Amino acid sequence: MKPLTFKQVTTEAKLVLIGIPVFLWTMIPVYHLFLFSISPRDQATSGRLWPKEPTLDNFRIVVEQKHFYLHHFWQQLGNSFLIAFAVAGITLVIATLAAFAISRLRARGGRTVMNMALLTYFIPAAFLAVPMYKTMGNYGLLNSQWSLILAMVTIASPYCIWVLKQASDKLPYELDEAAKMDGASAMQLFRLVYLPLMVPSLVAVGTYALLLAWNEYLYAFLLLSSESSITLGVALGNFLAADDSPWELLMTTGLIYALPPAAIYYAFKRYMVSGLTAGAVKS
Numbered sequence: 001m002k003p004l005t006f007k008q009v010t011t012e013a014k015l016v017l018i019g020i021p022v023f024l025w026t027m028i029p030v031y032h033l034f035l036f037s038i039s040p041r042d043q044a045t046s047g048r049l050w051p052k053e054p055t056l057d058n059f060r061i062v063v064e065q066k067h068f069y070l071h072h073f074w075q076q077l078g079n080s081f082l083i084a085f086a087v088a089g090i091t092l093v094i095a096t097l098a099a100f101a102i103s104r105l106r107a108r109g110g111r112t113v114m115n116m117a118l119l120t121y122f123i124p125a126a127f128l129a130v131p132m133y134k135t136m137g138n139y140g141l142l143n144s145q146w147s148l149i150l151a152m153v154t155i156a157s158p159y160c161i162w163v164l165k166q167a168s169d170k171l172p173y174e175l176d177e178a179a180k181m182d183g184a185s186a187m188q189l190f191r192l193v194y195l196p197l198m199v200p201s202l203v204a205v206g207t208y209a210l211l212l213a214w215n216e217y218l219y220a221f222l223l224l225s226s227e228s229s230i231t232l233g234v235a236l237g238n239f240l241a242a243d244d245s246p247w248e249l250l251m252t253t254g255l256i257y258a259l260p261p262a263a264i265y266y267a268f269k270r271y272m273v274s275g276l277t278a279g280a281v282k283s
Helices: 006-037 057-063 073-103 110-122 125-138 145-170 173-181 186-197 199-215 218-223 232-241 247-267 269-277
Strands: none
Touching: 006 247, 057 247, 073 110, 073 145, 073 186, 073 199, 073 232, 073 247, 110 145, 125 145, 125 218, 145 199, 145 218, 173 186, 186 199, 199 247, 218 232, 232 247, 247 269
16 A cells, blocks of 8 residues: 555645534534433533433433423324425426426426526525415415425425436436337336436435425424424424423424434435436536
């Protein structure tokens, strides 16, 4: 093995010096989240780096819904899963078909439509919350989970279409021509050629849409109101309504709520990297 040069050592040292503060800055809030979740109520805000008497009672209280703010915990967690997976599925269908039509079928005006959709990102999503609320009210969808699903699909789709279109452009057109020479129709080309080659990008944009919907608070807060329909993310905000908030239960619930997206991200991390960068550099 060749010894490292002074320049390589210096570069790696700089990366380490940058990486350690970033890692600590990221992990300290996560550590405090865990610290609160294993602390008894009287020690939750003591400022200690480790509780005198660590306990798992907070997790038992949350799981068994033994608190006023936790009466619908499992239902709200189920709502979060339902909405997130529905947004991911619908966004995947729309984005995949749109990218295929624009990139492979060369649909007339497709690129213009895609660019116009991307222009919506010049307007912050928070600015569109009130118009979205008014629109959902006009169609009678307020306090329906479909309102949040449709709103998040609207927000996620333009970026997902753009990513899939860039990845699709990288695929060699000779594959399409060979399939057409063998008599393949457009749908057969889509199902037998396009989809298998686009799996990494499809997983990447599906995961992106799922995490976007899972972490959404503003739209979920505006469009859903009943305790039985809101997501767990919105329900966490209810803890702050009390004068003496149960911080240990809030942090425990937050820790549980953070585990599924973390698991999903790390399960598909390799697809996220390859899928989101597909088409960034053309050979």
